[in-house]
Amino acid sequence: MSKTPVHTAGPVGKTSTERAGAAKRPRRKRAEQSAARRDAIVAAALAEFCERGYAATRLDDVAKRAGVAKGTIYLNFRDKEALFQEIVVTMMVPVIAPMDAxxxxxxxxxxxxxxxxxxxxxxxxxxxxxxxxxxxxxxxxxxxxxxxxxxxxxxxxxxxxxxxxxxxxxxxxxxxxxxxxxxxxxxxxxxxxxxxxxxxxxxxxxxxxxxxxxxxxxxxxxxxxxx
Amino acid sequence: MSKTPVHTAGPVGKTSTERAGAAKRPRRKRAEQSAARRDAIVAAALAEFCERGYAATRLDDVAKRAGVAKGTIYLNFRDKEALFQEIVVTMMVPVIAPMDAxxxxxxxxxxxxxxxxxxxxxxxxxxxxxxxxxxxxxxxxxxxxxxxxxxxxxxxxxxxxxxxxxxxxxxxxxxxxxxxxxxxxxxxxxxxxxxxxxxxxxxxxxxxxxxxxxxxxxxxxxxxxxx
Amino acid sequence: MSKTPVHTAGPVGKTSTERAGAAKRPRRKRAEQSAARRDAIVAAALAEFCERGYAATRLDDVAKRAGVAKGTIYLNFRDKEALFQEIVVTMMVPVIAPMDAxxxxxxxxxxxxxxxxxxxxxxxxxxxxxxxxxxxxxxxxxxxxxxxxxxxxxxxxxxxxxxxxxxxxxxxxxxxxxxxxxxxxxxxxxxxxxxxxxxxxxxxxxxxxxxxxxxxxxxxxxxxxxx
Amino acid sequence: MSKTPVHTAGPVGKTSTERAGAAKRPRRKRAEQSAARRDAIVAAALAEFCERGYAATRLDDVAKRAGVAKGTIYLNFRDKEALFQEIVVTMMVPVIAPMDAxxxxxxxxxxxxxxxxxxxxxxxxxxxxxxxxxxxxxxxxxxxxxxxxxxxxxxxxxxxxxxxxxxxxxxxxxxxxxxxxxxxxxxxxxxxxxxxxxxxxxxxxxxxxxxxxxxxxxxxxxxxxxx
DNA sequence: CATGAATGAGCATTCATTCAT
DNA sequence: AATGAATGAATGCTCATTCAT
Known part of the structure; x- marks a missing residue:
């Protein structure tokens, strides 16, 4: 009656546990940093997509806003579309989940x-x-x-x-x-x-x-x- | 009590009397042809904008779909944005008008x-x-x-x-x-x-x-x- | 010892006797009107070429300034370059001529x-x-x-x-x-x-x-x- | 008595130390390559502007002549005009400088x-x-x-x-x-x-x-x- | 892993030239 | 002859994607 799995229509990408913290604490493990970067990208992309829509959003701006290099986006997402879909899908998960109760x-x-x-x-x-x-x-x-x-x-x-x-x-x-x-x-x-x-x-x-x-x-x- | 004029935020452009017919009837006056072309552009643009959204629509495709050259679009509309706004504004006029009764x-x-x-x-x-x-x-x-x-x-x-x-x-x-x-x-x-x-x-x-x-x-x- | 003919390097086009008069007197002969139009084009083209240089001058502007249709330019000059050369050549003739005395x-x-x-x-x-x-x-x-x-x-x-x-x-x-x-x-x-x-x-x-x-x-x- | 600073009317851009060499020596640092590319663009643009004038010069040709992609020009110069001005300004600096002695x-x-x-x-x-x-x-x-x-x-x-x-x-x-x-x-x-x-x-x-x-x-x- | 310089296909827009009216 | 709407090749500029460092 519950725990229906989320249908994933496309590639969803890796998730990260940690919220993006702008602060760059010096002694952090690689994995942590990476996850933080990924989250920063997601947050930045969300903001940009909202402001401009999909087509008008430039990955350049996303990277700048996230404080990472443009190439880094491609380490985490196959392309612009995957980034977009990922955002839309993951942001809604917390809303969907409790619905099964x-x-x-x-x-x-x-x-x-x-x-x-x-x-x-x-x-x-x-x-x-x-x-x-x-x-x-x-x-x-x-x-x-x-x-x-x-x-x-x-x-x-x-x-x-x-x-x-x-x-x-x-x-x-x-x-x-x-x-x-x-x-x-x-x-x-x-x-x-x-x-x-x-x-x-x-x-x-x-x-x-x-x-x-x-x-x-x-x-x-x-x-x-x-x- | 009625006849409130439509507030026109931007330039609305000329209207044309005749619906676009793809068929090229031979004996038509200049003005008529021109109006037909304009209408064809509007129709094509509407279709493209609907299919792809504003940013992703290519004027090349609009022209192709309308059966005119790309330059012809610019004879009728200042730029892509004007074309878009024109469509959105004029298509709704017939709906707005009777509302004052x-x-x-x-x-x-x-x-x-x-x-x-x-x-x-x-x-x-x-x-x-x-x-x-x-x-x-x-x-x-x-x-x-x-x-x-x-x-x-x-x-x-x-x-x-x-x-x-x-x-x-x-x-x-x-x-x-x-x-x-x-x-x-x-x-x-x-x-x-x-x-x-x-x-x-x-x-x-x-x-x-x-x-x-x-x-x-x-x-x-x-x-x-x-x- | 004089009357050396002017070497014409390229096509020079027809000359006209009458200075361009903006006024459109009603009962003028065709030839006169035509010559006036031609002169108006030359004058307008000169002004535009001077203001913007050859490449940046638009024949559209020349036509507008001359008060003729764009096509009329092509009745008098083979193309943009011929118009340019014609102007440069004919404007200098009155300066060259007396030099032989x-x-x-x-x-x-x-x-x-x-x-x-x-x-x-x-x-x-x-x-x-x-x-x-x-x-x-x-x-x-x-x-x-x-x-x-x-x-x-x-x-x-x-x-x-x-x-x-x-x-x-x-x-x-x-x-x-x-x-x-x-x-x-x-x-x-x-x-x-x-x-x-x-x-x-x-x-x-x-x-x-x-x-x-x-x-x-x-x-x-x-x-x-x-x- | 001297050292009058050069009035800079517009942005002058970065300078590069190395002359453009068409040869692509393998072991060069990024910055060096970049500077070389920039110089190649300047040289190519100069040649094109001289041959054709500002308006008639195509950035496509400049890029081809410089051996870079068109986009690369825009990494170094805001637009065509900036490229032009940069060239004209920087080329003359060595002439201006000693004049104050x-x-x-x-x-x-x-x-x-x-x-x-x-x-x-x-x-x-x-x-x-x-x-x-x-x-x-x-x-x-x-x-x-x-x-x-x-x-x-x-x-x-x-x-x-x-x-x-x-x-x-x-x-x-x-x-x-x-x-x-x-x-x-x-x-x-x-x-x-x-x-x-x-x-x-x-x-x-x-x-x-x-x-x-x-x-x-x-x-x-x-x-x-x-x- | 991360970077960001480089790429080049893609697109909006312009404009000389043509041609039906 | 005159017109000006139509054309479409040409061109400046953008931006997703790649890859050498």
């Missing part, structure tokens, strides 16, 4: 969805993953394998979970009918929207995210007494 | 929103404009002036209209509370989602658009007796 | 040279021919036929005349020795210099042309009592 | 001017700098900053030196009057002329440079007993 038995459906929404706001919208998610939407059409990977590992599973959750809610009388069960995408639609909206219009028209999410849940499940 | 007095709020949704499905999702809309979401962050143009002319106005409509619905007792009025973006969120979803996952997981829209409306306004 | 018997050598210098100042340095002369110096190396044409028709003849004149001056006791006769180029060296200097440094260091020429003659022939 | 006290004025003239003949006219000087005259009008740089660093200073020298000659009774002092440009006019003449007419009418210079000095200072 079954929902707590006691909690009302609405609260579970609410928790899910807040988790999304906190851990995706509120972090760099927000940009990664946008990259997937943005570059997906040109990287079908990436889109598929994401669909298989994230979307499909999330939709399945959501449906199961709603089914349970229906059984427990917390949900009136099958409308939402048949179209669980409607639950997440506003989340995709705030990612897009944020990227496009944040400057002139910032969204009240909290209010929006609460309103969404109120509409889906009926007005709540307390948030 | 006030909603029919008699029609119930739900029906108006429903009509709006179906119009979107028919005229945007069901046409090439679907790709244009995706391009706006996709490339917008790198073309702030474009995003702003779109926001001022489409989003802002649409949101305003929607809010006014809902306000009227509230006054007429068709809507229970202000939840949706405060967050009219929730009305359109699924529409943005289907655009993205369609581009990314259509192959593995096609959406039941009609059903989704109906479900969305049912959730917003309560189950309808008939669609 | 023998010097007045009575006039002292110094006065003849002085008259020549002032004529140069007046008719070359003081007119657009100044730029033509610069173009010859500037673009000559890349148009050997042009350089040769100019050498045969202007330089060679001018040097010969000058030498003959000086020879006469020696015979008449107006000149002390053969120094200048052996290097008549020294007579014209300052004239070449002021053309170049004017083009490069006029802004920061304008030359006192009159004073310079007088000083030059004073040095060549001894201080004059009156200018 | 005060003239030897003992030497007669004529001999100093003579030495200057011969130095010019030897180090400019007799070397590639001859072409550089022509490029300055040729392209100056289209590169005002270049013309100004050259004026400030070379012409202005040279004219000042010359005037001071002549002033001293006047004080010492070696010069009869102020004619030349007021127009020191007359001293260098023949040098500009021989550069131009050489570029245009050398084939049909080579100049006797030595004789010309001697004649010039004879005219300026009176016939010398011995050269």
């Amino acid at each position: 079954p929902p707590p038995q006691e909690m009302p459906t609405r609260l579970i969805v609410e928790a899910f929404a807040h988790k999304f706001i906190r851990e995706v919208y509120g972090t760099e993953r927000r940009h990664v998610l946008r990259l997937i939407m943005t570059e997906g059409p040109r990287f079908p394998s990436l889109a598929e990977h994401y669909y298989r590992n994230v979307v499909e599973r999330a939709v399945g979970r959501m449906r199961a959750l709603l089914e349970r809610g229906l059984a427990r009388g917390e949900i009136a009918d099958r409308t939402l069960i048949d179209h669980p995408q409607l639950v997440v639609a506003p989340m995709m929207m705030i990612i897009i909206w944020g990227a496009l219009f944040e400057r002139y028209a910032p969204l009240d995210i909290e209010g929006l999410v609460k309103a969404h849940l109120d509409i889906l499940f009926g007005k709540a007494r307390a948030s | 006030p909603p029919p007095q008699e029609m119930p709020t739900r029906l108006i929103v429903e009509a709006f949704a179906h119009k979107f499905i028919r005229e945007v999702y069901g046409t090439e404009r679907r790709h244009v809309l995706r391009l706006i979401m996709t490339e917008g962050p790198r073309f702030p002036s474009l995003a702003e143009h779109y926001y001022r002319n489409v989003v802002e106005r649409a949101v305003g209209r929607m809010r006014a409509l809902l306000e009227r619905g509230l006054a007429r007792g068709e809507i229970a509370d202000r939840t949706l009025i405060d967050h009219p973006q929730l009305v359109v969120a699924p529409m943005m989602m289907i655009i993205i979803w369609g581009a990314l996952f259509e192959r593995y997981a096609p959406l039941d658009i009609e059903g989704l829209v109906k479900a969305h409306l049912d959730i917003l306004f309560g189950k309808a007796r008939a669609s | 023998p010097p007045p018997q009575e006039m002292p050598t110094r006065l003849i040279v002085e008259a020549f210098a002032h004529k140069f100042i007046r008719e070359v340095y003081g007119t657009e021919r100044r730029h033509v002369l610069r173009l010859i110096m500037t673009e000559g190396p890349r148009f050997p036929s042009l350089a040769e044409h100019y050498y045969r028709n202007v330089v060679e003849r001018a040097v010969g005349r000058m030498r003959a004149l000086l020879e006469r001056g020696l015979a008449r006791g107006e000149i002390a020795d053969r120094t200048l006769i052996d290097h008549p180029q020294l007579v014209v060296a300052p004239m070449m210099m002021i053309i170049i200097w004017g083009a490069l440094f006029e802004r920061y260091a304008p030359l006192d042309i009159e004073g310079l020429v007088k000083a030059h003659l004073d040095i060549l022939f001894g201080k004059a009592r009156a200018s | 005060p003239p030897p006290q003992e030497m007669p004025t004529r001999l100093i001017v003579e030495a200057f003239a011969h130095k010019f003949i030897r180090e400019v006219y007799g070397t590639e700098r001859r072409h550089v000087l022509r490029l300055i005259m040729t392209e100056g009008p289209r590169f005002p900053s270049l013309a100004e740089h050259y004026y400030r660093n070379v012409v202005e200073r040279a004219v000042g030196r010359m005037r001071a020298l002549l002033e001293r000659g006047l004080a010492r009774g070696e010069i009869a009057d102020r004619t030349l002092i007021d127009h020191p440009q007359l001293v260098v006019a023949p040098m500009m002329m021989i550069i131009i003449w050489g570029a245009l007419f050398e084939r049909y009418a080579p100049l006797d440079i030595e004789g010309l210079v001697k004649a010039h000095l004879d005219i300026l200072f009176g016939k010398a007993r011995a050269s």
